[in-house]
Amino acid sequence: MSKQRVLSGVQPTGNLHLGNYLGAIRNWVEAQSEYENFFCVVDLHAITAPHNPATLAADTYTIAALYLACGIDLQYSNIFVQSHIPAHSELTWLLNCITPLNWLEDMIQFKEKRVRQGKDVNVGLLDYPVLMASDILLYDADKVPVGEDQKQHLELTRDIVIRINHQFGSEEHPVLKMPEPLIRKEGARVMSLTDGTKKMSKSDPTEMSRINLLDPPDLIQKKIKRCKTDPVKGLEFDNPERPECHNLLTLYTILSGKTKADVAVECQDMGWGQFKPLLTETAIAALKPIQEKYQAVMDDQGYLESVLRDGRQNAESIANATLARVKKALGYSVPV
């Protein structure tokens, strides 16, 4: 039996942080041998917010190199750049024309981000989830491993599948395949270091709110030293009054590879003065091999280019076949 297919992606806006790693990429790596995987750098999504053309290409390469550094294995996985495959934009147009406007206006991320963009909010930001649906549906993906914040976008993708299959397909001949989200409980929502009630985010203006995968040890130490805590002695999970405590213990649990039960016992009598150096040391040790591998990949641009070329070739043939299938279902003529 052939393997099920996985697709996921990250935007090349700034560095990857621990939320991206623990909520998404770590899960891609752990399960990759079970699936046929496609991981893209979603650079078309990156221009839905104001962007810097001088750094877009370099940021795209950085993310691709970080995929490899985090352990994406080309034996099981393909890495490619979204904008290198025109079918992503073309399917987006077709799906736009069957997606009701109010579905997009209801998206939480759109509502939050439009406040930040003010009156200059662009159409791309509204349309962002349809482009994401195209990324997934072009590959007939079975599973989409993401963090908790993408759940609503996955639900929208599933609604689009129901609608297109209902309007243009049949039960025996669906036009598009129904994908499922893969959201692991642990790490699905990593919170900010400066406010345990807000998610860790690339767009947070406070650099101290996140640990980036490429942060040097002294910066990691500084960020953890200054992170928000509380005056209570003894550390515990799952106390809603202590969101920072829960978040930092969760980070320690995942980064150390220990179980939640073991960490609960280990830290129950600790104060912050004892815990913070422990978390610092653990985070630095967990990120060291990623940072070393990243440097090795970046030192060999030819290799990175060949990875993206191979990835594009494998991805493009699948994407084009799906696009042709959708166009046929919608009644388009074939060029002669």
Ligand code: TYM
């Ligand atoms: P992006 O680039 O914002 O984030 C990439 C991945 O990281 C996860 N994530 C988090 N997980 C836990 N805690 C956090 N604080 C945290 N912050 C981010 C996200 O859930 C995501 O899995 N729209 C997507 C990119 C995308 C995509 C796709 C994903 C485009 N096309 C197709 C899957 C399939 C986004 O902006 O992710």
